[in-house]
Amino acid sequence: MKATLSAVALSLLLAVPAFAKDVAGVKYPETATVEGKELKLNGVGLRTKLVFKVYTAGLYVENPSQDGAKLINADEIKRVRMYMLRDLDKKTITDAIGDAFKKNAGSKMAELQPKLDTFNSAVTDVKKGDELILTYVPGQGTRVQSAKGGQQITVEGKDFADALFSVFVGKNPVDGSLKDGMLGKKD
Numbered sequence: 001m002k003a004t005l006s007a008v009a010l011s012l013l014l015a016v017p018a019f020a021k022d023v024a025g026v027k028y029p030e031t032a033t034v035e036g037k038e039l040k041l042n043g044v045g046l047r048t049k050l051v052f053k054v055y056t057a058g059l060y061v062e063n064p065s066q067d068g069a070k071l072i073n074a075d076e077i078k079r080v081r082m083y084m085l086r087d088l089d090k091k092t093i094t095d096a097i098g099d100a101f102k103k104n105a106g107s108k109m110a111e112l113q114p115k116l117d118t119f120n121s122a123v124t125d126v127k128k129g130d131e132l133i134l135t136y137v138p139g140q141g142t143r144v145q146s147a148k149g150g151q152q153i154t155v156e157g158k159d160f161a162d163a164l165f166s167v168f169v170g171k172n173p174v175d176g177s178l179k180d181g182m183l184g185k186k187d
Contacts (some may be wrong), residue, residue: 023056024053028044034079039060045179053085054084054086057080058080061074069170078135079133082134087126096174108163111159118153119142142164
């Protein structure tokens with residue numbers, strides 16, 4: 001009987017995903033599976049605005065690195081999972097992402113604007129506890145998913161994905177501390 005209980009306990013323990021990081025009470029598993037590939041948690045960070053905690057974000061990649069440019073340039077599957085710590089309206093989200101997107105896109109902004117418009121159309125108001133998941137898959141584009149409804153779309157092009165992921169880990173991120181966390185430079 002004791003051996004059976006131990007076996008059951010062990011199987012339950014193995015069935016529960018291992019959590020690598022906990023940021024502001026949000027748990028991020030060590031891995032995520034996308035298109036049959038196992039991505040590794042590169043790092044997690046906390047987005048703050050003034051003194052307010054806005055969201056946490058985890059970056060999942062095929063090959064972890066602390067080099068943001070290397071991660072952006074890699075034509076591999078990558079995912080950002082954003083967990084909202086407060087209610088945000090669509091305009092607040094799209095303005096913040098849009099500002100950093102434009103800074104990172106530079107001279108390519110004119111050609112990327114229609115793609116950014118498509119992205120913005122999929123973003124909805126979010127409530128505390130909602131998730132926004134951005135997943136780039138080579139040859140397919142960037143999927144924008146809201147875990148609690150909203151429009152799910154795919155925006156084509158690696159050029160768009162590069163500018164979008166730069167919002168988080170590029171030269172001009174939306175939040176420097178968030179970038180450091182997502183690059184695994186903070187514990």
